[in-house]
Amino acid sequence: MRLALRPCFLIVPALLLTCGILYPFGLGLYYTLFDFSASKPRPDMVGFENYRAVFTQEAFWNSAWVTVLYAVGAALAETVLGVAVALLLYRSTLVGRVLEKILILPLMIAPVIAAIIWKLMLQPSVGVVNHLLRPFGLGGVQWTDTPTGALLSSIAVDVWVYTPFVAILALAGLRSLPTSPFEAAAVDGAGWWYTFRRLTLPMLWPYVLVAVIFRFMDSLKVFDIIYALTEGGPGDSTVVLQIRAYLEAIRFQRYSFGISYTIVLWAVVYLAAMVLVKHLGKIQRKAAEVTT
């Protein structure tokens, strides 16, 4: 009797967790079927009207486009830079061993703080970046004051904060690779480039892809960096979906409409995650083939 009850007790926290996640989610989903807003405290059921409004709003398509640009740009740049840093650190030169100790520093700074310090540094007339660029004749760059510049600057801050994350994962992956294939390749006299392309890269891919999944999903949901750096401006140029949802729900106080935005964002993130995780399984199998 006691043995039979034990699994039931063990499952209670997981059940609570599932309910704790599903209850607010379900409630949010339910609210999107109403026209709840500050001007209408007694909402009426409107069915899928909110979603229709989201998809017909021009601002939505602009936000969706900006979100995709931001997420792809940030995840891509972080992956390339992070893997490059990991490969350079893996050589364990004297410089590398010293610098490795402080690699994690940007990750320990809250993204909001990072965005604020970058905002100060990128300020066109009194920021230190333009001050340092002035001798090269580039003193007047309007970093966050042009649409393209604002988007690129937010991506740059994201890259600054999260590149160490990718680098640490890739470095851990590199250090856990089996040594025997490399020894065999060295015996066979394989060149550096051949070893890298045929051995290191395929075996490292699963680790890199895990980092990509984390970074891509996280940057689809970005809020803090952009809100602190540009507040979505100039104009609508850096209003990502999460910022749009915040503006609708909190600033314009159209609660139901704002929640609809977050639900749509959730669906996008969910789909992206599914595709990437499926891809991960494929790549893991491929990596296993290399070692055998």
Place this chain on the structure above:
Amino acid sequence: MRKRALGWLGDAALVLYFVFALFPVAWMVILSLKPAGQLFSTYFSFSPTLDGYRTVLGDSEGIPFVRYFVNSLVVSVGAVVLSLVVGLPAA
């Protein structure tokens, strides 16, 4: 010889990345030590002062720093404990 040169090049690239990664942190520390009047001067020479830290840690401006710190501590410890309690049996 060629390998040696490549090694130096790699180290140089690493140093370049770390300048990018560490400069904002260094600038943050420098800014924190500057008096309010020099906040927007971008020169590296300045008259260092601990006024900023005195304002944050002292009681003169009514910033209850200890209170904020305890709040952070409660939130992070609470989150860790709760997720361990819920997550460990679930896994």
